[in-house]
Amino acid sequence: MERLTRTEQQRRTHERLLEAGRTVLLRRGFLAATVEEIAAEAGYTRGAVYKHFGGKEGLWLSAIEARSQAHLRLLEEALGRAASREDLVAALTPNGPVDDEDAARWSRTAAEFMAAVAGQPETAAAAVAAQRGHEQEIVAVLERTCSRLGIEPALPLSRVVVVLAALGGSLTLRRGVDPEIDVPGIVAEVLAVVFPDPGGAG
Template identity: 35%
Template structure:
């Protein structure tokens, strides 16, 4: 009698393995976020991340080749989620997305883990050439996506701006990061809707009057 598995069973097993691997991947990122925020990048260890995630050290390296790669993946995950949300919200127009942008800035500035993650990323980037290159590549990707969103808004308005889309994206990115840091240090200095109001004023000020 044949001992072959019933038809369809291997795909289910493969799917189950893939789902388990994806869950472990996410658990490791969640654990990394907590450990990096608590310890700082330099003091954080792969061993502690593994313990926090409930897996072996070997499992960490099976998903990420180094602590640095895990850290960058953590930053990428957050960016991916932000991009997806922004693209969905922009479908209803620029004005509709402003409250969500303000809310995300507040959440990042007011969250111990998120604020520390951003600070740790920048600090380690200026100390490590290799990590700095990885973070620079991530930031270039962020600005490229933001530039695409900026171009969509410019075309929707039917206007020209005095800066090109990539320059506007760089300014918007810097404004966001700066306000996060400022609110973290002095919450009263950054109103809940300051980012959105500043973006509105910025884009209005960039509009080039039509000729004639």
């Protein structure tokens, strides 16, 4: 068996803890999950969690960052293929099954995290900085796409991105108690207003 270097061992430990943390936090919720559970899931001690992430707050921020970057890559690919305003709207509209429990778990856990760190200035600032950074990346992708397609958004794109994130998160939470709500339909209708038809057809 090939022996791993210390750097490789550290990277593997980091990845295992991140995967375990994501699993436990989504399964139990941010408030209920404990560092001990996360460490046990990964096969390490609680000290490893603190060493690599500083606690479950830092671990959740890392999980969100990884998810955000994956989402950005998919969005870039979809918008890169967009040839019309309809394609743009479709790329931004959630198209998963209406009972997407994975999305619901992410939204619930994220909501619990934001409530939990509201009274922790340093952690809250880190969360806000990460969110704003991701929003800026999405704005840049949308700016290129709108320019290429000749679309003039009804609102500044910086606000559009914030509104869409808030709308998507709240609708996903709502769907958890109201399975009949048409999340894709509502989002598509909002997008149709935000990104008017450049030809004036509405």
